[in-house]
Amino acid sequence: QRGIWHHASYITLKWVFALLIGILTGLAAFFINIAVENFSGWKFAATFAVMKHSYFLGLITYVAFNGALVFSSVYIITQFAPAAAGSGIPEIKAYLNGIDTPGILLFRTLIGKILGSIGSVGGGLALGKEGPLVHTGACIASVLGQGGSTKYNVNPKWLRRFKNDRDRRDLVTCGCAAGVAAAFRSPVGGVLFALEEVTSWWRSQLLWRVFFTSAVVAVVVRTAMGWCKTGSCGHFSSGGFIIWDISGGQDDYSFFELLPMAMLGAIGGLLGALFNQLTIWISTWRRNVVHRKGNRVKIIEVLLVSLITSLLSFGLPMMTSCKPCPDPAKYPDVVCPRPSHSYGNYVNFFCSNENEYNDLATIFFNTQDDAIRNLFSTNTPHEYTTRSLLTFLVMFFSLAVLTYGTAVPSGQFVPGIMIGATYGRLVGILVVNASSKDSVDEGTYALLGAASFLGGSMRMTVSLCVIMVEITNNLQLLPLIMLVLLISKAVGDAFNNGFYEEQVKLRSLPLLDSRPQRFMRTLAAKDAISTRKVVQFSRVSKIGHIVSVLRSTNHNGYPVVDKLPTGEPVVIGLILRSHLLALLQAKADFQHTSIPGDIPGQIKFRYDVRDFTKPVSSKGVSIYEINISPQEMEMFIDLQPFVNPTPYIVPEDMSLTKVYNLFRQLGLRHICVVPRPSQVVGVITRKDLLPEVLEERDSLEEIMSSRGRY
Amino acid sequence: QRGIWHHASYITLKWVFALLIGILTGLAAFFINIAVENFSGWKFAATFAVMKHSYFLGLITYVAFNGALVFSSVYIITQFAPAAAGSGIPEIKAYLNGIDTPGILLFRTLIGKILGSIGSVGGGLALGKEGPLVHTGACIASVLGQGGSTKYNVNPKWLRRFKNDRDRRDLVTCGCAAGVAAAFRSPVGGVLFALEEVTSWWRSQLLWRVFFTSAVVAVVVRTAMGWCKTGSCGHFSSGGFIIWDISGGQDDYSFFELLPMAMLGAIGGLLGALFNQLTIWISTWRRNVVHRKGNRVKIIEVLLVSLITSLLSFGLPMMTSCKPCPDPAKYPDVVCPRPSHSYGNYVNFFCSNENEYNDLATIFFNTQDDAIRNLFSTNTPHEYTTRSLLTFLVMFFSLAVLTYGTAVPSGQFVPGIMIGATYGRLVGILVVNASSKDSVDEGTYALLGAASFLGGSMRMTVSLCVIMVEITNNLQLLPLIMLVLLISKAVGDAFNNGFYEEQVKLRSLPLLDSRPQRFMRTLAAKDAISTRKVVQFSRVSKIGHIVSVLRSTNHNGYPVVDKLPTGEPVVIGLILRSHLLALLQAKADFQHTSIPGDIPGQIKFRYDVRDFTKPVSSKGVSIYEINISPQEMEMFIDLQPFVNPTPYIVPEDMSLTKVYNLFRQLGLRHICVVPRPSQVVGVITRKDLLPEVLEERDSLEEIMSSRGRY
Incomplete structure (x- = not known):
């Protein structure tokens, strides 16, 4: 019964997270927009006010305002959150493809992105706040899913369940959609952006959750903007969020x-x-x-760009x-020139005549x-x-x-x-x-x-x-x-x-394209494996041997072999480098003999799952940071309980195109290449996998009861 | 060089097909709409005309018109195209999941669907023409991709390339999107419908092509409707295609x-x-x-339903x-009652007063x-x-x-x-x-x-x-x-x-859900294979043995084993039942000795690919339809050239959830279950699959030249 509760709370939590991502991303977008609009509003108001006295002083005001805003942005980025520079979308795309860029999803990156965007967009640089908002949404999602923080000792147990790659990627996908939905007030566009541009693996269950997040964003943003209509948001008017309503445009074409x-x-x-x-x-x-x-050079560069832009x-x-204003008789709706403190077309900038407007200033200034x-x-x-x-x-x-x-x-x-x-x-x-x-x-x-x-x-x-x-x-x-x-x-x-x-x-991020290259058709699986000999461990290995292998190779996964009673070798699974490191660090399972510890399946698993989870944005512990005494080097460890017993396998002469598809479609990190099998135990077809068929098998009950719960 | 041309013409053809699907589906939708609107228009015009004299005769006219239209529909369906009954979307969904329903994508089904829709929708039954249009689009796509017709001897060689499951499914996906796009004049909705509701496997390359098809549909439909504005389409007015413009609705909510x-x-x-x-x-x-x-019962049933609906x-x-018409002073835009020959609200039906309308007739009649x-x-x-x-x-x-x-x-x-x-x-x-x-x-x-x-x-x-x-x-x-x-x-x-x-x-179509059931986590691959012993062939098998195996089993794939020079057995691949049947029918490779024919790889492949392709909508040849003489029964055949040398394999104790994901994500039909491997030749990781890395390997050139082109 615990299983069902566990499952229900997990599902609930997923949806609560989706809700929170939507609310927080909507609020972040609202905050950025309000700040940008107000800074810009003050800037232009001040510049226009000063310009009435002197154009040169107006220019100085304008340049100084822009410079200060841009400096605040670049200072924050260079000093506190270097990963928040740029768009962030390429890195998120890579993350969802399976490549971690250090620091890209940290809390400080989130803060840097929000504050930095305000400075750089408010400072009038030729860039937008929409890409950064996608990154912001992704950061919010990842921070939520991180399960508290070890640093601040907020580490509730029920949050740890999201500390796995899949759940975290799902959350980040929701975050991306929320970002686009908030940036453009485009909820459906957000869902599609996440689907088309960002994710590498898409499951239809996720669509539904991403859709929900986007809908939440739409409601939050609308509510916040409704609140602003009362006039409590300063310069922030309807112009704040991107909606360029052109419903008056041409509705037909020749x-x-x-x-x-x-x-x-x-x-x-x-x-x-x-x-x-x-x-x-x-x-x-x-x-x-x-x-x-x-x-320092980075800061100077940005300030130079800002100066050029301002000038x-x-x-x-x-x-x-x-240009003279259009004829009011012909265009009765046009207000020209526009009043000084409002937004709109036909700005009067450096014009000699009251009844004129400057068309370049209308778009550039x-x-x-x-x-x-x-x-x-x-x-x-x-x-x-x-x-x-x-x-x-x-x-x-x-x-x-x-x-x-x-x-x-x-x-x-x-x-x-x-x-x-x-x-x-x-x-x-x-x-x-x-x-x-x-x-x-x-x-x-x-x-x-x-x-x-x-x-x-x-x-x-x-x-x-x-x-x-x-x-x-x-x-x-x-x-x-x-x-x-x-x-x-x-x-x-x-x-x-x-x-x-x-x-x-x-950025040399090794993104795997969704489609294999054409030349892969002529290659086989064995051509792709490195020419280096495969390094494997015996079931019970000496600590010293493990340490020296980890030091001399940089593989991420090692096959583990055992001997059958008949003496034939058999592969019992694949062990990950990170898990070996965790075992070496814990030292709990070191033993003095080379005899396997317990009967398989009965062994006590002494670890918390989170000991084996990958940290979000750091490289994790290195083999050189682990101290092992010479005595310990002579001890043994039984690797059996820690291996992935059934990694995906392919025969060595399988076409590389097929291998690639397997790898890419399932989002794998390792595939074991094995010799041609000597025997086929059976063939599984569509029918064998139908739940009705499986449930009808007499043996099912028996199998399930004999194995117990995994 | 031929390779590149071959590839280019293949790509071109794909896009031409997408274009054609768009144009033809758009035209089909236009034709259905024009026909439905005109039949309905005549029906209501005649009924209203007769009603002026007698309400009873009006009812008779109405019932007769509806009955005739519905009869034409049910007659066509029952006599010529039984597969065209119903919505068609469930069957297309199943087809794209990998299950063929006989007859669902034939040319006659297409015709039946178009004509049948006109009758059933024009006859006023409580059903729509949108689902059938999706089916129509899918049929058009499949008929195009069928590569001509053997029956009518149109069978150009360059068209045969689309005679494979994947290309045909891609086309059908395009067809579904085109159908929705045409039915609702909703091109983006069409793409999303195909993505969310219909397909089981989605590749991002396909998105682009589906999008193109939908855009073509939008242009075709718009052009056709523009042509109708000149008044040459009879009763077909703007009402024909679904667009219920409610831009006048409320634009805010409390x-x-x-x-x-x-x-x-x-x-x-x-x-x-x-x-x-x-x-x-x-x-x-x-x-x-x-x-x-x-x-006969089916026809009577439909006519009864039509009678009830009409009454x-x-x-x-x-x-x-x-009800009396609304006050013209308060609602100046309302035309009440509407003039007899136009469409709109406020129909005067069986009202005693000229200035009244019948609200139920406005929606029901x-x-x-x-x-x-x-x-x-x-x-x-x-x-x-x-x-x-x-x-x-x-x-x-x-x-x-x-x-x-x-x-x-x-x-x-x-x-x-x-x-x-x-x-x-x-x-x-x-x-x-x-x-x-x-x-x-x-x-x-x-x-x-x-x-x-x-x-x-x-x-x-x-x-x-x-x-x-x-x-x-x-x-x-x-x-x-x-x-x-x-x-x-x-x-x-x-x-x-x-x-x-x-x-x-x-319909008991064995649709595989995108997500494995929870109970599969406790099962292993070996639990899913049938308890029957796996049936396999030796590399060189006796014809008689093959025939008896095919007769006594109904498996779709058989492993083929050979012996290494050392005497150890080795699995050389999987052969499909349909390929065995093709070989038995052709008899070209029968031989008198049990010695393998040629050196592997050098053997001459005497078959046209299309001999092995599955027919679109029939069961294919059965083993009982093939005549083999007793002499031939004693002959042998070397199966090696015909096997799939590297089917996907899984170790027998892999979790069924993993097996299910592999099967479902890659859209497989067979997975071979093998014993645990005794050795790992290598581990393939993300890096090994990067094109840059593969291309840099010194050995690549050599490997590719030594193997020649496949």
């Missing part, structure tokens, strides 16, 4: 428009691939040259001549969320000149490339949307000029452009599609977005891999 | 409304589970009692008293698409009386249960939406009465009710959510839909499995 739209897809693929390539080069250069020189976003609009809203804005034809858009495109693209990889948290979604929306709007201007119809809308092209650039860079399909639809709140464009994404992904794929995959590669 | 919404979820779970249970009982009864008696949908509104549109209609408070809705709910629920399982194509989506929308609107009326706010809208509750019933019956989550959003064209309700679905699925799961799973079980 056949000829498919051509410029397809063109957008092609441009997106080309520019996206270029972006990926440039970020690879600059990241390599940074890693090999700049970041070797320590934290460009202030200076370039200054050099642009203002602004928060990125507002800039995108302005680029997507509908029913505002000819708001931007081709020249301003081109200037912005080139400058912002360069800034985005330059900024990526510096030591601050940085997401690529928002910069991608900015770049794409800009050339989208450019193409839109061309189409408006070429077409005589009124129905063509520049804002719609800006949206398609944004989709195309993201598609060309990140190469996501379904999830990106849903995210784009959810953030623009416009379903009618769905088929067009699909079309654009198809083309941009296909074009981009011709040049390189997706952004995250390239970044994973760059 | 906190207190979460309670009635949660209640909707609970009701949906209860009624959904009840629906599943009732359909199980009635299907079992049908199968055991009614349908045994042959086709109820005509008679019940007649017995309802009419109507096509289902229009009825749903009327139930979802916003800003029409108090259109329906509680009594009419209750009457309709009870009657339609019973009709839906009664109709499911009759010998016509039938989908459960639309009936589910009808039932859910009705009680949703009922709850909505309660909330409107209880609340003082104007913002509460009955139509929104109807939509949530529809989501809850589908969730409670089908237990889908993400895909259903996206489909609901796509068909109502309203994103703002997404979090509420998620909430309702979460509750209704959880409540429903407490009682039984999802609708499709129950139907699969009912």
Whole structure:
């Protein structure tokens, strides 16, 4: 009966965790947004106020504000949480594929990510807060699942059950979905993002839980924003969370428009691939040259980037001549120029005339969320000149490339949307000029452009599609977005891999692709095993021998062999390096004779499971840290109770493609390669595995009772 | 070089097939919709025309029209395409899990499904055309991938490459997505439906292709509907395809409304589970009692159901008293009563006064698409009386249960939406009465009710959510839909499995669940193999022996053993029953001596691959159909060239849970259970499988050149 209670509490806990992940991620996103919006609001308010007296002092204020915010970010990252730099999505992707990057899921990384994002996004750098939010969600999930903390002595027993790889990965998957759901207010997009882009193994049971987490996030975020409507959140208005409502856009398209739209897809693929390539080069250069020189150089680098960004976003609009406001008779809805303390289009910046606006400042001298809203804005034809858009495109693209990889948290979604929306709007201007119809809308092209650039860079399909639809709140464009994404992904794929995959590669994280390479078809399992001789232990081994093997090899798993009464050898299982280390450290099972301890199955297991679990983010104990006396070196240990008795096995001449699929689909860490069997005991088919069939076997009851509970 | 061309043409062909599936499914959906709308249009036009003279003659016209349409459907199904009856989704689900139901993917099933749907839906039965459209899409995909037809002698060689299980399953998955995308005009919903509900194995490469197919469907359907706007499609108006635009619904909710919404979820779970249970009982009864008696009984049964449906949908509104039209001053947009030849609310049916309408007739005496549109209609408070809705709910629920399982194509989506929308609107009326706010809208509750019933019956989550959003064209309700679905699925799961799973079980299709049962943890691989002794062949076997073994056993795979030069036995592989049958039929490799034919690897393979492929929808040849002379019985055959040399193997004491996961995750048909190995040749880890590492091995070049191309 205890089994059922145990199981029920485990299930309950899983769902409670999903709920908590949703709530906490929603709150974290809300906090980041409120902070960013308020810092930006103060910054722009102060700058505009000072500018009334002197433009130069305005520039100084702007640069100083940005510099201070960015410095706070880079200081936190370099000093406290180095793992919080960058996007975090490549590392999470690698983690879910089975590769631990040290420190990536720690509590301090979480705090660093949240505070760092506020500084870097508030400081106006060409990066977004969406990637970091995914990482934040993953950290929250992992910290929850860690089962308390040894450091702070919070270590309740019932929490330890989640200290295994599978449960923790499930939680992190939920966390990723929650992050996307919170970042874009896109719950379905979050689920799909987790499914398409992040996880390596997906079980359908998980879908349901991830879905729940996303729904919780949606409710939390909405409630929090409802609370803000009372005006208690300062500068945080509806603009805070990404929703660029373009429901006013064009709801139909002519056949000829498919051509410029397809063109957008092609441009997106080309520019996206270029972006990926440039970020690879600059990241390599940074890693090999700049970041070797320590934290001080990292800080100076970020501050330099911030200075350049500030100067460009202030200076370039200054050099642009203002345009007269549109005719109020023709566009009665347009407020031009916009009042000083509100958000919107048509900012009056450095204009000689009261009735003019500066189109470049509208997008460049602004928060990125507002800039995108302005680029997507509908029913505002000819708001931007081709020249301003081109200037912005080139400058912002360069800034985005330059900024990526510096030591601050940085997401690529928002910069991608900015770049794409800009050339989208450019193409839109061309189409408006070429077409005589009124129905063509520049804002719609800006949206398609944004989709195309993201598609060309990140190469996501379904999830990106849903995210784009959810953030623009416009379903009618769905088929067009699909079309654009198809083309941009296909074009981009011709040049390189997706952004995250390239970044994973760059960090030399050994990500296993879901599909085996074609050349593996000509190889067999035995070709993949290292040429080094396989190192194995006898069932009862001398401590000294184990220590010397662990010192001289770096294998992670060792087969254990025994002899049958007939004298024939038999493999009794595989023992992991980490378990051997735990045994050597505990010393509880050392014995003086080489005779096996007890009857198998009856042996007392003296360990707590957590002695054998891997720590979240450290390398674990090393063999050189364990002290063993010379007397102990002469003792023995019976490894039988500690082996994995039935690792997955493959015959040595099995095609490597099959081996790869087995390894990858089941998420294994070791496969034992064995000689061809001499005998088949039986063949298991679909029918043999049906629960009805198994339950009907007479022998079942007997088998189960004779074995007892495992 | 041929390899690359071969590969490129294969990839191209895959995409061409995806394109064709999209186009053809879109056109099929369009054709079905046009036909249904026109038949229904004629029916109602004729009935209304006759009713002007006599209500009794109107009833006769209505019953006759319905009877004729339903008869055409059941006649086609029973006489030509029995496999086209029902929804088809359970069978497709089983097919993608690895179980072939005879006839389910044939060309004649496709035709039967299309024509049968038109009759059954046009004839006003309580069923939908959406499930059948999924089946239609799957059939189109399978017929395309079949590689021509042996019967009609269209059998080009380049098409045969898709004659393998994996490629055909991929195509069918695309077809399912296309079907949903076409049925609901919901491309993203289609992709997710295929992913969540239908497939058993999902590869991320497939996602991309499925996405493409869905996009194609969206474009085709839109183009076709654009063509209809010119008025050349008769009664087919915008009403044809499911899009119940409720963008006018409530865009916000008060906190207190979460309670009635949660209640909707609970009701949906209860009624959904009840629906599943009732359909199980009635299907079992049908199968055991009614349908045994042959086709004539099936036809009579369907005609009886049609008669009952017609009488109820005509008679019940007649017995309802009419209501006066709403005050035009208060609701200026309402057209009441609606003009005779248009679609919409407020139908004047059997009313004594010109200025009245019949609320029950508005939903019951109507096509289902229009009825749903009327139930979802916003800003029409108090259109329906509680009594009419209750009457309709009870009657339609019973009709839906009664109709499911009759010998016509039938989908459960639309009936589910009808039932859910009705009680949703009922709850909505309660909330409107209880609340003082104007913002509460009955139509929104109807939509949530529809989501809850589908969730409670089908237990889908993400895909259903996206489909609901796509068909109502309203994103703002997404979090509420998620909430309702979460509750209704959880409540429903407490009682039984999802609708499709129950139907699969009912048909005794041995579907393997994605998760092993808990009791399997206590079993080992050897407990699952049948108690019968394993039957194996020697490398060179006597024909007579093979024949007698094939006759006396019904295994699908037989291990083949050989002797090493040392005399030790060694398993050289597994041979399939179907391959043995092909060899016995061809007789090309019979030999007179028991000496192995050639040096292994050098043997000439005299067969075309297609000789060994399984036919799509038949049982294949039986051992009793092969004639072998007594002389031939004495001959031998060397099985070595025909075995699968490296089937997946597991040691006999591996936990059955692990075996199950291996089997299920890799989609296997056979696993060989072997004794514990006596030796481990090596251990393969993640690093060994990285392409970079493998490519760097010095030996690789050598190995590959020495082996030649496989």
